Amino acid sequence: MGGKVTCTLGEVKNRADLIIYWGGNPADCHPLHFSRYTLNAKGKHVPQGRKGRTMVLVDVRETPSVRFSDIFLQVRPGKDFEVVTTLRALLKNRPVDEARVAETGLTLEQLQNLVDRMKNARFGVLFFGMGLTMTRGKHMNSAAVLTLVAELNAFTKFVSMPMRGHGNVTGADVVMRWTTGFPFGVNLSRGYPRFNPGEFSTIDVLVRGDNDAALILGADPGATMPQPAIDHLARIPTIVLDPKLTHTSRLARVHITTATTGISAPGTAYRMDEIPLPLKPILKSPYPTDEEVIRRIYEKVKVKPAWSPAAYAKVPCA
Amino acid sequence: MLRISGGRVYDPANGIQGEVKDICIADGRIVNDVQGAAVRTIPASGMVVFPGGVDVHTHVAGAALNFARGMTPENHRAAAKFIHSPLLRAGTGGITPTTFATGYLYAGMGYTTVNEAAVPILSARHTHEELRDTPIVDKSSCVLMANNEILLDLFEEGETERARDVLAWLIWAAKGYGVKAVNPGGVAAWKWGKDAKVLSDPVHGYGKVTPAIIIAQLAAIVDHLRLPHPLHIHCNNLGVPGNVSTTLETMRVLEGHRAHMAHLQFHAYGGDDWTTLRSEAAAVAEYFNAHPNLTADAGAILFGNSVTITADGPWQHLLYQLTGRKWGNLDVENETGCGIVPYVYKGSNVVNAVQWAVGLELLLLIDDPWRIFLTTDHPNGACFWRYPEVIHLLMDASFRRECLRKLPSRALKRIVLPDVDREYTLSEIATITSAGPARALGMPRKGHLGPGADADVTIYNESPDRGLMFRHPRYVLKGGEVVVEEGDIRKVVDGRELIVRPAYDENIEEYLRPLFEQYYTVAFENYPVEQERLEGADIRELG
Amino acid sequence: MPPTTLENATCTFCGCVCDNIGLEADGDRIVKTKRACGLGEAWFKNHTAERLYPDALIDGKPASVDEAVEAAADYLYQANMPLVYGLSNITCEAQRKAVALAELVGGVVDSHTSL
Ligand code: SF4
Ligand SMILES: [Zn+2]
DSSP: OEEEEEEOHHHHHHHOSEEEEESOOHHHHSTTHHHHTSTTOOOSSOTTGGGGOEEEEEESSOOGGGGGOSEEEEOOTTOHHHHHHHHHHHHTTOOOOHHHHHTTTSOHHHHHHHHHHHHHOSEEEEEEOHHHHSSTTHHHHHHHHHHHHHHHTTTSEEEEEEOOOSTTHHHHHHHHHHHHSSSSOEEOTTSSOEEOTTTSSHHHHHHHTOOSEEEEESOOHHHHSOHHHHHHHHHSOEEEEESSOOHHHHHOSEEEEOOOBTTTBOEEEEOTTSOEEEEOOOSOOSSOOHHHHHHHHHHHHHTSOOSOGGGGSOOBOO | OEEEEEEEEEEGGGTEEEEEEEEEEETTEEESOOOSTTOEEEEOTTEEEEEOEEEEEEOOSSHHHHHHHHHOHHHHHHSOEEOOOSSOOOEEOTTSOOHHHHHHHHHHTTEEEEEEEEEOGGGHHHHHHHHHTSOSSEEEEEEEOTTOHHHHHHHHTTOHHHHHHHHHHHHHHHTOSEEEEESTTHHHHHTTTOOOOOTTSOOTTOSSOOHHHHHHHHHHHHHHTTOSSOEEEEOTTTTOTTTHHHHHHHHHHTTTSOEEEOOGGGGOEESSSTTTOEEOHHHHHHHHHTOTTEEEEOOOOOSEEEEEEESOHHHHHHHHHHHOSEEEEEEETTTEEEEEEEEEEOTTSHHHHHHHHHHHHHHHHSOOTTTEEOOOTTTTSSOGGGHHHHHHHHHOHHHHHHHHHTSOHHHHTTOSGGGOOOOOOHHHHHIIIIIHHHHHHTOTTSSOOSTTSBOOEEEEEOOSOHHHHHHSOSEEEETTEEEEETTEEOOOOOOOBEEEEOOOOTTHHHHHHHHHHHHOSSOGGGSSOOGGGSTTOEEEEOO | OOOSEEEEEOOOSSTTOOOOEEEEEETTEEEEEESOOHHHHHHHHHOOSSOOSOSEEETTEEEOHHHHHHHHHHHHHHOSSEEEEEOTTSOHHHHHHHHHHHHHHTOEEEEGGGO
């Protein structure tokens, strides 16, 4: 079983009467989420805005988002998976062990109350953040949350959505899916797309030292990655395209300054709900865009002899 | 310049049925004759020449399909691989091919035009981005309208004229080609976890608007605007036992209007539940045969892996509950929604066996090949690259009987296929795969080989094994360029997009803007797809 | 010349991707933002069109874009398995090209999502 039941942000704005944020701090990290899309927005079927909605915040610590919430559930670190599993059990009226529940830092009563609210919501939404997806359990946690929400649809309308961070990370996911079939971590070294998270993910590749060159686009792994990964980037020819000189630029063999996305570089970016929006630059940069530089590198490589023995082989088309 | 010499030509639109004839090409179009030393000749004697295939209903690009790609990594691993070469982009085939693979697979099968059948306006920009990365084939798209709340509100208030302007504006905003109605009213109701099952009942949340009103209004507007393609409709109650009554009622509501009935196979079931499900293809065909205002596509199913993707959220939730497998659902504010459930059709399953028969029965019992077209509602019923299997079944009654013998005997009592002996001719195949869909789409330069037509031509080695013959065309020409030769892709051209620009009162923007700011979450100015994005598009202005 | 004021500009600083931002520019700088949050305002105001950095660097020394492109192409071409990483703060158009390039050089392409 499993599923991903989601919607665009306007559905939340127009309908949601129960809004759950889990493992995230939107007040600081997505400052306009409340006012544009969720809590405070006046929607078609929630004309009263904030008064028509209940917000539940689930997190391991108190953040500035707490004061926006009606109910704050503080989970013990690393116990998210247990909480979600308990909610799924309660949803199906299965017995749960009260002592085990207590280990999560929450009471059975609190969780039963949450389940009742979920079932009785007219339209519920669960946003989950890095606090859930980047801590103990990781992918298991997100899978459990997605399943919980899918199962809730036997009772009422319920949807979930990850709170994606950085500007256009969603766009990367979308573009890679249509070009390769997979959302990230795609290995093209055999000439066709292969996907194996944990094997072809950047950190694993770098820490193992599998790659012998790197092209870094709009990211600064030199500032954020574990030291062995950074050491490897410094060892191999690393190329950076960035509007600024970054930590990675300093350890790279090649740095090229590019125009800033959306400020002096035009194009498209995807919102966290995969809605594409146009980027209209207001400034004219003295630097070329990333798109242009990548195209020029592509053209330079393209005229060199093909790399793979299969490259000139005929490929049957069906 | 090019001459295809000595082939047996099937060009039903021009009344040519297997005559040996040269086809001449200059500047990407079919011409009467070409002369001189610069003419390349393709010797085609002993071969069969068709106009390039036209797919009237498929799902190849956009948010829903891309959602499905993300949901099915295990299928990509098992799928055919497209290996990067100086000519081709890498990709995966399978049930939800990547964009580049989609173009290669269609062209490799002799198809040169495809109609993407479900585009939400809010994410139309995404659809067009993917279509741009879908090479070789020309592309049009149908815009989802039957659950658009701005339109539904106008229908509720009886504001027909304003609705017309809004619809026209929306098509242009999406840079679309046609209007698609999916489960009219049912997807809007699904936003509250409800469905619209009875055509005459008000839609959940509305006082007056019923599915029947939505259908009638949309069909009337599409006719009034003289859109080249009639209203493209996916009926209520898709896939549900006993839905034949809904389908017949929908067709009655459409009397007096043009309409295209999508994937009719999924709408021609009798019975009260899954255990009594039976074919009602004969009843549907009988009504349909008597009503020339309608066209349809088959939406045939084939046994094997598929992933069902429709804007029909309630049906997808039902399927999820039936299968207990993965379920994806994506509701789009104010406009539509879609559901995604991977599915395996099994020949041993009575329900699936009946579905398999229904698709073929409709193709065989509807007597005018100009009105029923070959589709599998890709990827819902089967992948588009399996069309040759359907052609084989249509052309060869003894092969069909062989397949029928493998079905569970309980299924045989619920279908009429065993009693149908009709075999399609080559000319009829050319009609249901090219000439007919091109005419239904209102594309005068597609689907035929007369002077002025786009030089999209498919040349087959004639073979008694029809499956083999149609799987591997010998040559495929797109816009006069030889893109497939000896069964391999030899040249990759860009396909164009076909879009229409209906006329509307510009003041409609002043009506829409405030509504928009209230109900949507994107700026009104950022909603329409910019024309500059669609490089080289073929824009048809409607007066 | 790009405009000096812009309505409905899009902020890509966080996943909200607000597309109703008003901007006012003076020469090389954005001097005023409307409807952006604090993070968004800082994002817009911190990026200027001034030439604050060299066009390109090769081994830490200033170089032309042409030279740097050439060097980048050589490194990527010679590598057995290059890694193309990031993609989160670039446009979809650049992302499409990045996938094409990763394919051409036979490498791994990955975004922040894998973290
Ligand atoms: S304005 Fe603020 S909330 Fe909106 S995208 Fe920018 S940083 Fe995020
Ligand atoms: Zn369809």
